[in-house]
Amino acid sequence: MSQELQQSQGVTTGLQSQGHVGSSHNPRVGRPISMRILLADDHGMVRETISAYLTTEGRAAVVAGSDYFEAMKLLEQKGPFDLVLLDFSMPGMNGLQGLIDAVAAYPDQAFAIVSGTAPNKVAQDALEAGAIGFLPKTMGAKSLVNAVRFMIAGETFVPASVLASGGEAAESDFEKQLSQREKQVLSGLCKGHSNKEIARELDLQEVTIKLHVRTLCKKLNAKNRTQAALIAKEAGFE
Missing domain, CATH: 1.10.10.10 (Winged helix-like DNA-binding domain superfamily/Winged helix DNA-binding domain)
Known part of the structure; x- marks a missing residue:
């Protein structure tokens, strides 16, 4: 486990795992799938990059959507997932209201917020709204996969860098x-x-x-x- 993950355990809640880890096969990588992820982000390049990380490094089966409304439709049609990753700034999210509505509609589904520029205070607000994690888009491939696995195992994840910021946005x-x-x-x-x-x-x-x-x-x-x-x-x- 990376140092970042070890440091993040200050916010571990000991939640029970909210998704079933599948054992189907992913033809893209030729190895057994270890998790099913729904990723929603309105930036095509970001979706492709994160999906590639999770597929190649995490042996995940990733279903992707381009906005909040498509994410909810996919969740209804293909869910539940081991984890649903929602971009904080995509169309339809309305800040954290989209998360609040999603948690209310799917109380047994695990959700996490993904963001590149949102103030770090959003991380704490997201946890209070029902998310089990907050992932900056600047995370490397291995750190991202480790964080996703950590959350699927039933824990809450927020990077140590976010916790140390005192709620202020840390500029890249x-x-x-x-x-x-x-x-x-x-x-x-x-x-x-x-x-x-x-x-x-x-x-x-x-x-x-x-x-x-x-x-x-x-x-x-x-x-x-x-x-x-x-x-x-x-x-x-x-």
């Missing part, structure tokens, strides 16, 4: 290089919004957004706005 090295306005513009790029849409959302002139996009491309060493968004998503930025 990627975010530290950007101004607050640049992060807002980059968030719009990651959502696929046009300069005009971002300008309207931030109450700025479109020409100002163009300047910010140019600066972002230079800082991120990106050839264009699309590549800037891909670089940001790979870094766990939402």
Whole structure:
């Protein structure tokens, strides 16, 4: 078990396992499946990356959805799962209200929140709302798989780095290089919004957004706005 997992045991609750570990076969990896996971995230690259981690490193069978509503439909049709991972910022979540509603609808299902930029205070709020864990998207493959296994075993997981932050958001090295306005513009790029849409959302002139996009491309060493968004998503930025 990693040091991060060992440190996280300060929030272990000793919950009983809320899912059955299957023994079916996953043709993608040619090894027995050890767990069934439902992952919901509106960023395709993030979904694919986390799914790959869980499939190759964790021998998991992953069912993926692109928003909260699709996740609930998949849960109804294909559940229960050993664990359901919900992106904090995806469409339909409405912050933690989506989690609260999901827990109420499926009280015997284990849920955890996944996030790249949510304030760390959300981790504690998520636990109080019924989640059994909080996973930053910046976690490495092995740490992520270990954390998922930890939760499926019936424990609660929150990274030590989140607990040590005192509830304040810990900026990644990627975010530290950007101004607050640049992060807002980059968030719009990651959502696929046009300069005009971002300008309207931030109450700025479109020409100002163009300047910010140019600066972002230079800082991120990106050839264009699309590549800037891909670089940001790979870094766990939402």
